[in-house]
Amino acid sequence: GENVEQHPSTLSVQEGDSAVIKCTYSDSASNYFPWYKQELGKGPQLIIDIRSNVGEKKDQRIAVTLNKTAKHFSLHITETQPEDSAVYFCAATLYSTLTFGKGTMLLVSP
Amino acid sequence: NAGVMQNPRHLVRRRGQEARLRCSPMKGHSHVYWYRQLPEEGLKFMVYLQKENIIDESGMPKERFSAEFPKEGPSILRIQQVVRGDSAAYFCASSPSGAYDTEAFFGQGTRLTVV
Numbered sequence: 001g002e003n004v005e006q007h008p009s010t011l012s013v014q015e016g017d018s019a020v021i022k023c024t025y026s027d028s029a030s031n032y033f034p035w036y037k038q039e040l041g042k043g044p045q046l047i048i049d050i051r052s053n054v055g056e057k058k059d060q061r062i063a064v065t066l067n068k069t070a071k072h073f074s075l076h077i078t079e080t081q082p083e084d085s086a087v088y089f090c091a092a093t094l095y096s097t098l099t100f101g102k103g104t105m106l107l108v109s110p
Numbered sequence: 111n112a113g114v115m116q117n118p119r120h121l122v123r124r125r126g127q128e129a130r131l132r133c134s135p136m137k138g139h140s141h142v143y144w145y146r147q148l149p150e151e152g153l154k155f156m157v158y159l160q161k162e163n164i165i166d167e168s169g170m171p172k173e174r175f176s177a178e179f180p181k182e183g184p185s186i187l188r189i190q191q192v193v194r195g196d197s198a199a200y201f202c203a204s205s206p207s208g209a210y211d212t213e214a215f216f217g218q219g220t221r222l223t224v225v
Contacts, residue, residue: 004152006152022145030209031211032211033212034213034214036216037118037182041215041218042218042219043201043203043216043218044116044153044201046213046214046217049211049213051211052138065134069170076142085124089152089153093210093211094210095145095166095208095210096141096158096165096166096209096210096212097143097152097155097158097166097169098143098145098154098155099155100152100154101152102151102152103151103152
């Protein structure tokens with residue numbers, strides 16, 4: 001089955017800096033890659049996603065890139081703000097179920 | 111339009127008791143997924159259900175765990191004879207279709223503690 005690795009496990013940045021989270025997946029047939037943000041005590045919330053026929057997608061301060069050859073995808077957050085502090089999960093899917101990475105705790109200091 | 115509703119939010123059970131977790135999907139959603147999250151871990155897929163049918167239960171332990179999504183009412187994840195290792199957060203997600211690229215909306219989770 002699919003296996004998703006996510007790095008780093010924790011990331012501390014200063015407000016205004018950029019943050020990058022990287023994931024790799026094992027099954028080359030996976031075709032959909034969402035990113036979720038989870039705040040303390042809450043369920044995950046989709047923040048951006050990318051399909052396998054697209055190399056890059058951007059939504060305001062958030063962007064995701066996908067390298068199918070390397071089976072690698074990344075989340076980029078620019079101009080970070082304290083409210084961006086949360087745990088971020090990458091995921092990959094082949095059919096309908098999601099395989100998640102272990103998460104990255106992002107801490108944005110004012 | 112209310113989001114995915116899970117109850118209870120917190121559940122404490124003694125070893126050997128049964129735990130019953132409920133999930134009401136978003137209105138118009140007929141596909142439900144259950145995930146388990148252990149501390150410091152990502153979410154692990156357990157089971158995928160459509161109304162009255164189990165589509166994929168490959169992530170669910172063979173013993174003590176069962177799930178259903180009846181024609182009427184919420185989806186239920188049942189854990190019989192709970193053990194301490196069952197302590198985790200259980201999340202339900204719903205989507206309007208089973209297409210691979212359909213957004214799954216998550217509930218707030220049920221945090222199960224086995225004492």
